[in-house]
Amino acid sequence: MDAPGVYKDIYSSMGSAPWTYAEPHTELVQLVNSGNLRSEGKVLEIACGEGTHAIFLASRGFKVSAFDSSTNAIDYAKINASSTEHLVDFTVADHKKVSDFRDLDFIFDWRFLHILTDETERQQYIDSVAQALAPNGKYLSVAFSGDKEYWGTGTLRSPPTVNAPRYWATLSQMKTLLTPKFEVVEEKLITTPQKPDLEIPCYFIFCNKRS
Ligand SMILES: C[S@@+](CC[C@H](N)C(=O)[O-])C[C@H]1O[C@@H](n2cnc3c(N)ncnc32)[C@H](O)[C@@H]1O
Numbered sequence: 001m002d003a004p005g006v007y008k009d010i011y012s013s014m015g016s017a018p019w020t021y022a023e024p025h026t027e028l029v030q031l032v033n034s035g036n037l038r039s040e041g042k043v044l045e046i047a048c049g050e051g052t053h054a055i056f057l058a059s060r061g062f063k064v065s066a067f068d069s070s071t072n073a074i075d076y077a078k079i080n081a082s083s084t085e086h087l088v089d090f091t092v093a094d095h096k097k098v099s100d101f102r103d104l105d106f107i108f109d110w111r112f113l114h115i116l117t118d119e120t121e122r123q124q125y126i127d128s129v130a131q132a133l134a135p136n137g138k139y140l141s142v143a144f145s146g147d148k149e150y151w152g153t154g155t156l157r158s159p160p161t162v163n164a165p166r167y168w169a170t171l172s173q174m175k176t177l178l179t180p181k182f183e184v185v186e187e188k189l190i191t192t193p194q195k196p197d198l199e200i201p202c203y204f205i206f207c208n209k210r211s
Contacts (some may be wrong), residue, residue, distance in 0.1 A: 006162050013049075014079065018195045019111060019163055020049055022054040026143075027190055027204050028110070032060050036185070036206070037138060046095055046134065047112035050079025051088060056148030058086035065101070066166035069095040095125060101132040108140035111192060112203065114166040117156060122167070122177060130181035130209055137209045139182060145189055146170040148201035161194075174203055182207035 023184050031037065040061045045054045048066035050073055058064045058081070066088055068074050074092045077149040081086050091097070095112070107129050116122045129139055143156075144150075146168035151157045154171070156165040169177070171187065178184060190201035 004067060006164070007070040008072060010161070011070050011076070014076045015048065015050065018198075019192070021052060022136075024053050025110070025192065027188075028053055028108075028140075029057070030061055031140065032057065037062070038105040042103065042134075043106045043108075044098070044101055044104050046098055046107065046109040046129075047074050047115070048090070051090060051199075053078050053108075053110055054088045054090070055081050055084060055086050058088050059084065062106070065089040065091070067091040067097055069094045096128070098125070098128045098132050103134045104132050104137055105113070105134060106131060106138045106140070108142075109140045110145075113141050113143040114168065117165050117167045123142075126181060128153065133209045135209065135211055136205065138185075139178075139205070140206045141174070141178075142190070142202050142204050143174075143178060144156065144168045145201040145203045146173065147189070150201055169203070171203060174205055176204070177208055178205065181210060183210055 043057050043062040043064045045066040047066050048054045054064050054066035071092050074090050077090045116125055144166055146155055147170050151159055155168055157168050158165050184205060184207045188203055188204050190204045192202050194200055
């Protein structure tokens, strides 16, 4: 469980969170360019932070909804979107909000899933993501990799930024979590940058909902 107010401090000013970047991450741009997402489809980003990825997808013609539990992050995301001509439906909500959605073409969370450390909660979350997707819907997870030594070893490790445990899943743990509802289409180990100069190992796992 995160200490109360941890994200309020991290999002105390616009653009200063260690994971906030003005440009979308290369791997997400590559996925969009690959043509593997339904063009102009309905997209949901869970835990969108300051909205860089959601706004990028809107700029590529997708109909995007996005939420985050941090009020400050969503305020900044709305400001970021207002400086573009791209529309995103930004809301403040926690991850359980995904249960309110249906018939989506693509759901993604970028550096969120590892925040859920309880096994039952992780499974319920993945089940809700699957339920919110249309037949043939796609899901992308980018989350800390437990197959690399980084900020310690083992499944539960606490990054200094938040000083609370995060779930560092191995590829095998990710597959056990995902495969009842999803077929994995692409899996790769990437690094995600974090200010000032970190590169954190993460699994990028793109999947199709099973019919
Ligand atoms: C590491 S940040 C990543 C943010 C964004 N995806 C990005 O890459 O910039 C994790 C995000 O999860 C949000 N968050 C934490 N717990 C959450 C929850 N239970 N439901 C929804 N969002 C949550 C935080 O406010 C934060 O914006």
